[in-house]
Amino acid sequence: MIDQALHWLKKTFTNYSSLVFDPKDFDPPPSTQLLILQPTPFCNLDCDYCYLPNRDSHARMPLDTVRKVAEQLKQDQLLSPMLSVVWHAGEPLVLPIQFYQSAFETFNEVLGDICQVFHSIQTNATLIDADWCELFKNYQVRIGVSIDGPQFLHDKHRKTRQGKGSFNQVNKPRKISQT
């Protein structure tokens, strides 16, 4: 696949008139299997190694953008039979649950006939409660939890906005599962 991509780049840039991506130049043809969406740059934590410059911003992705992304994927006709959508960076769970209900339904509505869509959320796990668990269960959402190991390590860098360690808040999912 890398050889083919290099061949395509060489061909494209030595012949400007063919500056068009054509999946037929690839064998097997490329397919979209992974989509990463940033629903908001905002994060409720303030880890000292965080690379996100705008994590104070409360901007959020409009649902209209989610629909446009799904429609563009459909239009491209490059979808693999299984598409993984990862919601990531800043903290996705600062958005309301209804945002994800609507977003997941939009993906189902636009792409449900042509591929299977799986959703994943990468989270610091400080905001998970029973209602979130219900959403995860209903839509079979895969969850990745960011944690830095035992408390003494985690609390060194993964701080709350008040500068305190966040380890005890991250424990919430474990507590929920024990109830």
Ligand code: SF4
């Ligand atoms: S939880 Fe993640 S996004 Fe939030 S401040 Fe820490 S590293 Fe950055």
